[in-house]
Amino acid sequence: MNIHTYEKIWLVAAMVLIVGFIATITYGAVGPGIAMVDDDGGSIDPDAIGDHERFGDTGVEHVGGNEYEVAVVAQAWSYFPDEITVPANSEVTFYVTSRDVTHSFSVVGTNINTMVIPGEVSQMTVEFDEPGEYGILCNEYCGAGHHDMEGKLNVVP
Numbered sequence: 001m002n003i004h005t006y007e008k009i010w011l012v013a014a015m016v017l018i019v020g021f022i023a024t025i026t027y028g029a030v031g032p033g034i035a036m037v038d039d040d041g042g043s044i045d046p047d048a049i050g051d052h053e054r055f056g057d058t059g060v061e062h063v064g065g066n067e068y069e070v071a072v073v074a075q076a077w078s079y080f081p082d083e084i085t086v087p088a089n090s091e092v093t094f095y096v097t098s099r100d101v102t103h104s105f106s107v108v109g110t111n112i113n114t115m116v117i118p119g120e121v122s123q124m125t126v127e128f129d130e131p132g133e134y135g136i137l138c139n140e141y142c143g144a145g146h147h148d149m150e151g152k153l154n155v156v157p
């Protein structure tokens, strides 16, 4: 093997890498993957949250059977409502939006952890089998009160 052959190998390897990167990016953009923000919830005018059908009246709504919907508005530096109570053995869909800057809605000890972006509605459905108490935290830095931005989720028997 001479130097020329090594050069060719490296050229081919570099090309494969570049094609691989492009494929990864394309797949990430259009492929299934795990979305940071579930935009199934659609968009919303952050200046007119009070008039919105769902977010004008935040909180828990029983929509039938064991299904519940919870509308939450995040803003610096609290959640509305800041305490959520749902029964055990329920299927709960959270809809969360922000009034001002990007926050997160993260329920400690669960896999509920979504970014909350003004103008967008983050939607996620979770099943709660057991009673429990969970803290809700903001994981996106959102200003001076970021560390105090918290709520509570109660799953009651």
Ligand code: CUA
Binding pocket: 075, 076, 077, 102, 103, 104, 138, 139, 140, 141, 142, 143, 145, 146, 147, 149
């Ligand atoms: Cu809201 Cu950090």
